[in-house]
Amino acid sequence: MKYPKQLLYTKFERFWHWSQMLLVLLLTLTGFEIHSSFSFFGFERAVRLHSAAAWSFMGLAVVSIFWMLVTHQYKNFIPTKYKLKEQVKYYTSGIFSGMPHPTHKSMYNKLNPLQRIVYAGLLILIFPVQIVTGIAYMYYHYPQNPLDAGGLTLAAGTHTFGAFLVVAFVIVHMYMTTTGYSVSSNIKAMISGFEKEIGQEETKSETQSE
Amino acid sequence: MNNVLQKLTVLLVTLVLPAMVIYFTVFFGLRPNEARKIEYVSKAEHTASVDHSQFDLLQQQFTNPKQVTAACLTCHNKRDDELMQSSHWKWERDAEIPGRGIVKIGKKNLHNNFCTAAEGNNGSCMRCHIGYGWEDKSFDFNDPTNIDCLVCHDKSDTYFKQKGMAGWPATAETATKEFPVPDYNLVSQSVGYPDRDNCGVCHFFGGGGNNVKHGDLEEALFHSTKKVDVHMGEDGRNLVCVDCHRTEKHNIKGRAYSVSAENTNRADCEQCHTSKPHNDVVLDYHNSKVACQTCHIPVYAKVNATTLYWDWSKAGRKDADGNPIKEYDADHNYSYLSIKGHFVFDNMVKPEYYWFNGTADHFLTEDTIREIPVKINKLFGDYKDPNAKIWPVKVHRGKQAFDPVTKQVLSVKLYGKGKGEGAFWEDLDWEEGIRKGMEYQERSWSGQFDFVETEVYWPLNHMVSVKEETLSCKECHTRNEGRLASLNDFYLPGRDYNALIDYTGIGIIIVSLIGVLIHTLLRIF
Structure with a gap:
């Protein structure tokens, strides 16, 4: 079965997605360190990084909401x-x-x-x-x-519970990326922007513009 | 070409730009903040506006220190009025205690659990009164020439009050090698702002020996390094006591809560450092609930040991020949004295931590015991109290005499000029000591006595550490056995958690993983 090759994710969406991924990763690691679940950065650095990442996350959220509304x-x-x-x-x-x-x-x-x-x-x-x-x-x-x-x-109790839900989401989310047309097609789409057609050659030039 | 451009675009939006977001997040998150610099000139560097050695008045032949006081007051008029209002003079003040109203409290009438009480032991205790000869109740608090100006203002370091003389320096009759008659011309001509020697001679030795009482004030501070006290270190700012304990018209800022009750006239760090000293949001925010002292005084009694436990019930034991006993611990601190009982001394002590809003309760002379251990003083405050902060505290515990019938804490005559006066330190007789002590204070005693556990709470303020040795976050923000493990009326990140939330959260994650695993297996097979 053939699916049409098409642009799914614009440059901004891909930038947003991967920035957010890194920020969520940083927030999760530092957040659970503040929760004393493990030691990695050191408590003080974890707190500082968590706050800084929170501000970046919120900044990115503001930009993304604006982008989603206008587009x-x-x-x-x-x-x-x-x-x-x-x-x-x-x-x-x-x-x-x-x-x-x-x-x-x-x-x-x-x-x-x-x-x-x-x-x-x-x-x-x-x-x-x-x-x-x-x-x-x-x-x-x-x-x-x-x-x-x-x-x-x-605040702390709710925030902690939210963090557990985010981790659960990330686990299922990462797994679900393997359930596309092929195991890697979803991740590739979030990188290149394009959903690849099944059976198409990798080398075929992508002339389609965004 | 197009292809290359497209690949670069992909690289940019999915890797380079997100990496930059993280880079700037980490860069700004971990950017070090420089603490505010404090500009300050120490009082020690003050140049006197006059040269006292030029005054004819101070060339006279002084035969009595009261003549020196009279000479001082001829120029420094009205200073005696200021001084006679001070607690250094009165050893008591009016204080409002929540639940009690206004009471007169001070060294004069309060119990403690070191040498237990001053009044009745005047010869010894009143050596540290800023007057001459408070030997008994006949002392005239309205005679200005009873003021000892010199003990605070002598800069020649040759003026001392003699032991056992109720505040008098040595006279021709009492002089010894250790305490000669002061050269009053030299002393009166070398006066100035008080330095560490003037304050320390009393405040470092309270309780009958170096560092017995405070724990954070002791003779090591006469010549200190920054490592012992960052403010007083001679290798640093080299501050003297009155730099922080700022004084106007003989009203000295600062409160010792062994004898104070009110949140007024305190010396605090903000005088110089402001309430946002770190220039860092997270750290400065701590200031609204955590006293500066909590992080900046991680240990006290950094050099010499301080008393942590004092059991008077063991006092009085003699050796086989009937002589008093002295015993020492492994660090050569007293562990037993026949006249005082059993001690526990220690140095490099970690403080205990309590909420404290600047007000305190006191076990007044006539109070009856309601709880054991008896809290001789009690610091007020809890998490909900907007004025309360977490403070490092030296808690001194012990056992002292009480009346099992009236439930009052007893006053004991300890000091006497010699045997046979009924002084416990001379005769080692509890009954006589208590009888004389209670008689002096005009209190009734049932004739019975026993010993009861007591505690005093002394907030710590001195021996501030260099910044490298301040508490790290983990000392408190840790699951088990952190420094604040016993303060449980609030949520402390890193220490506290809600078990239900944590187990539910972990459960959700495990269910997610199992779900994903089963789904994967079903897809493969």
Whole structure:
């Protein structure tokens, strides 16, 4: 079966994705070190890196939100029921017998119905919660602040739980990259921007412009 | 060509630019902040505006130190009024204690758990009063010539109050080799701002020996290095006591909470360092809940040992010949004295940590014991208190005499001029010592006594370490046995966690991994 070769991820999206990946990696490592789960950077460096990475992450988020709004790419993250059942069925049975993907990707339909739910959850629930509790962690922990958070218990607890969810997401996310048309086609798409056609030669020049 | 360009573009957006994001994140995150530099000229470098050796008044033949005081006051008029309001003079002050209202407290009437109480032991204890001859209740607190100007202002280092003389220097009759009669012309002509010797001669030796009481104030500070005290190190700023304990009109800033109760007139680090001294957000933020001292005084009693435990109940034991005993520990500190009991001394001591808002309670003379150990003084504060900070504290524990019937802490006459006066240090007789001690303080005693555990809490302020030796984050932000392990009324990152959240989170991760693994296996087979 042949799929058309097409541009899926623009230069900005790829830059955003890989920057975010590195920042999430740094945040996770330093965050769990602050949680005393292990020792690597040293506590003080972990704290400083975690704060700095948080600011970069938020800066990148602001730019990305702006970009998504002006390019209408945010629509990719709006959950839909269309073909949701088929998608669940594909991942729970079809994939094992080599059935074709029930949905097709395009610039304006990057995520399948299941992904839309997961990513919307990530963008609407986990990231904002991490950002809000993270800011509270940095600035609103002392009782004498005008907005009394009564200590770090709530912010820290929520932030920690969010961090566990992010790790779980990363695990499943990395695995899911292997479930494209080929095992590596999804990762390659996030690097080159293009989804490769099955059966096409690697050497075939890519003349299509973005 | 197009192909190469495209590959470079891919490299740029997926590798180079993200790497730059991380580079700048790490660069700005770990950029070192230089602490604020403090410009300050020590009082020790002050040049006197007059030369006292030129005054005719100070060439006279002084036969009594009170004449020196009178001479001082002829020029420095009204200074006696200032001084007679001070706690150095009165040894008590009005203080408002939450739950008690305004009480008169001070060295004069408070208990402690070192030599237990000053009043009634005047000959010895009042040697450190800034007056001449507070031997008993007849001392005139309104006579300005009773003020000892010299003990604080002598710069010749030749003026000393004699032991056992209730504040008098040696006279022709009492002079010894150790305590000769002072040369009052020399001393009165070499006066100036107090230096370390003037303050240290009393404040380093409280409790009957070097560093017995404070733990962070001792004779090593007469000539210190930065390693012992970063402020007083002669190889550093070489500050003297009054540089921090700033003084105006004889009102000296600074509070010792063994005798103070109020959060006023304190000497603090912010006088010079401001409240944002690190020029670093995370560290400066600590300042709202953590006293500077907590990180910057990681250990105290850095040179000589301080007393940590003093058990009076063991006092009085004699050897086979009926003579008093002295015993030493492995570091040559006293571990037993017949006249004082059993001690534990130590040096390089890690402080204990408590919330402290600058106010304290005191076990007043007539209070009855409600809890054991008895808190002779108690520091107020907790996490919710906006004025409270975590402070390093020397806690001195011990056992001292109390009345099992009235539940009061007893006052004991320890010091006497000789045997037979009923002084415990002379006769080693508890009953007589207590009777005389309670009589002097006009308190009733049931006639019974026993010993009770007591504690005093002394916040630490001195022996500030060089920056290389300040506490590292991990000393507190660690799961087990951190320095703040006992302060549990707040969430401390790195120490605390919610077990339910952690186990649920780890569970979710394990389920994810198993799910992925099963899915992979199903795809392969």
